[in-house]
Amino acid sequence: MTARSVGRTRGAVLTGAVWALVVTGTGVLTGCSENPDAGTNGVGKLPAATIQSKTRAAAASAGAVRLAGNVVTNGRTYTLDMRLKSGGATGSVTSKGEAFGLLRIGERLYLKADAGFWNHADGHADTSAAGKLDGKYVKVPQGDPSYRKFSGFTDKDVLLGGLLTLHGSLATDGHHEQAGTRTIRITGDKGSGGTLDVSLEGEPYPLRLQRAGGAGTLTFSAWDKDFALTEPQKDETVDYGRQLPAS
Template sequence: MRQRVATQLTAGLAAAVLLTGCGGSDESSEDAAASSAASSSSASEETGAEVAADAADALEEAGAAHVTGTIGTGAEEQAIDLYLQGEDATGSITVAGQEVQLLTVGGVSYFQGPADFWLSSGVPQEAVDQLVGVWVVVPATEAAAFQQLTLTGLAQELRSPTDGAVEDEVTTEELDGEEVLVVTQADGSSLYVAADDPRYPLQIVNSGDDAGTLTFDGFGEEQEITAPADALDLSELGA
């Protein structure tokens, strides 16, 4: 059972982890650059990598942020609502239509799912009652992916995206009536950064198979994030 549940949860969150790298667009880098140039004016002499690094620095200095958005389309769409604080996180991610609560504290990740989530993960009906409303420790083999869903992990991804190089040209657009700097990745995905200091990352927009948008707010607004008492280790339940 441990392997089936771990596979279900990890697959559902994979797109969320990857989106922080702004990857997955079907648009070529040439088309993306042309589109960006047509819709935006040129910004400062800073490169895209420098602006992205500024955003990472501002995020880390804030110490906390709220991230919301969706990833995927149709039946594959997933919703994210997370508070990130240093290397900790709390909130929810929708997996296969089921809202799963996620918590990361002190390098250990936990999740809590409704009955339908456990049933769709292959858990026998007779065992579901033991799991509903219970915090479960994420298996060690899957835990590394969850570390990217933290403020620290996101800042690292902004500095060194895993899914393609950042274009040198930085353009400007308006987001919610305010001027922002736009950093474009080689695959066409975009990072929107506040034009004024502090240069917070405000939005990540991705297209292609992992289409979606993540929006950031609540910078510096810390939450009380504590480890759950009596969390269950799935390995103790057997296969």
């Protein structure tokens, strides 16, 4: 082989390697004709409506999930970081700079916040009353208007059932990645009706949701990973009976 032919061969190899690197965006040289669905759960090859149906079913059957991000409803933004399962939930919610913790075990719902939250919620600066609630788990009575409002953040089926819906005509929008996991993205009305990234690895769980109309972005993780729910100690709990002072 002449020096010129060797040079041409090396140049061709280098060009092929650079092409593979550009196409894949990684240091793994897998070639330009790589099948993006190879080694996946196969949902990336399905119609968008079928993918949405499968991811909703997977989410419903999972024992637990962690949900984090922002939800905009009625003009108000809520920042959530919740772990949810059928028997209850635990986590935090922040809105308008006020943060509070939520804990639900079965039907028992507790709200935990500092004195500033209770002063703001009650609409006056009764520091003595707020001080008694500061850092305590306040049991929310089931008959109180706040129970339904706050428990909605702790109900896995209700929360996911309302969130995992795209609006308008469904379509797929290519292969993506979320937190190191390969995904297929589906959209409603080319994205104006929301987008949903669905895992291509293992169960087709939803991993990232961008809600329609700029109504928030959420990520989902720790699917089917159980977690403990611990009843607060008696000296950590305040039971106001029929109605919260903030109602």
